[in-house]
Amino acid sequence: MTERLATTYDDFGRRWAHGTSPLYENWATGIAGDPGILALLAALPPAMQQPNRIFAAARWAGSPLEPFPQWREWLEAHWEQVAEIAASRTTQTNEPARCATLLPQLARIPGPLALLEVGTAAGLCLLPDRYAYEYTAPGGIHRVGDAPVVMPCRVDDDEAVPQHVPEVVWRRGIDLSPIDPRDTAAVDWLATLIWPGPDHDGRVARLRAAAEIAAADPPDIVRGDLLETLPEVAASAPADATLVIFHSAVLLYLDQDGRRRFVELVERVRAARDGRMVWISNESSGTLPEVDARMPKGLDTDRRFVQSVDGVPVALAGQHGATYEVRPFF
CATH class of the missing domain: 3.40.50 (Rossmann fold)
Known part of the structure; x- marks a missing residue:
């Protein structure tokens, strides 16, 4: 499960966020190499594991827009709140x-x-x-x-x-x-x-x-x-x-x-x-x-x-x- 999630987040960062959202690329590739955060994600239902859903839930909860090492500390400390938001909302990019x-x-x-x-x-x-x-x-x-x-x-x-x-x-x-x-x-x-x-x-x-x-x-x-x-x-x-x-x-x-x-x-x-x-x-x-x-x-x-x-x-x-x-x- 964590290997699949690592691939998903690495792909999101390098294929989709690269060149257009440096911060999301940094967060996604950081998570891809972080066993602790991957384990937290693996405990969620599959629909809630999507990078943009987790990132938006974190921002909705007030996360700082900081590089991955600092952001990771905030995410781990506020994980229950982020997971609760991700459970109540969906990814609906209406562009x-x-x-x-x-x-x-x-x-x-x-x-x-x-x-x-x-x-x-x-x-x-x-x-x-x-x-x-x-x-x-x-x-x-x-x-x-x-x-x-x-x-x-x-x-x-x-x-x-x-x-x-x-x-x-x-x-x-x-x-x-x-x-x-x-x-x-x-x-x-x-x-x-x-x-x-x-x-x-x-x-x-x-x-x-x-x-x-x-x-x-x-x-x-x-x-x-x-x-x-x-x-x-x-x-x-x-x-x-x-x-x-x-x-x-x-x-x-x-x-x-x-x-x-x-x-x-x-x-x-x-x-x-x-x-x-x-x-x-x-x-x-x-x-x-x-x-x-x-x-x-x-x-x-x-x-x-x-x-x-x-x-x-x-x-x-x-x-x-x-x-x-x-x-x-x-």
Whole structure:
């Protein structure tokens, strides 16, 4: 158990936090080599062992943002409090800037659109038509949309920049523990899940601004297991709209059988809608074998999602929406 946890934390630090959150990289790699903390983690249920959940729980409890040796002392002294917080809350990174990496594909789909997000948290990614976007491409800066909240994104090809914000006529989410964007404490927890570091400071402000937009007109979120509720929720989408099922960093929480069942459910929904449906997946490599099999050989995917459309990889999407790369797929 501790060996598996050491691998998980080392991977989180070196593969995901490296170059973007030095403090989290330091904490994660420190834990990976610390038998005492690994033993404490091993005593927790598997869902509570996730690095970001433990780190956010520690920060929620008031931990100092110090290097691992000092932070470790605090963590060990406050372990019961941290574990209690981790038991009562979940990892629900609701990053609205991910809409910047969804828009290039959404803008290509014949509208109007009906959006269905699984693992939606507070539904902030269900609102791509309520934000504006600033894409920095090789040919210059492109502004898309007209809204006070602007999502920045660096794109590696000007042709990938969307030309418009699509019309959305229906939106719904599915989540095991939906978050009400009008709940200030819940939004504070979402903000705590954002990693520390200069690369992430702007994310907190955008999260809170997006939550205010959602609070004014909250999207409908269905509480339930995506493997049980997807067909029923999808069936409620208007027939004259193109249904778009999408998710980001959700399927990694399912085992291989659960992922296979999800793909089967998506295809069942497609058949029920006579093919008028698009499936957009943002997941780390290794999550969907059928997508990995179609990836360019040797492509580095660290700190990025593999974005696929109907099972075909089309781009690398920054995990927090800051980058979008299509050139490896030409």
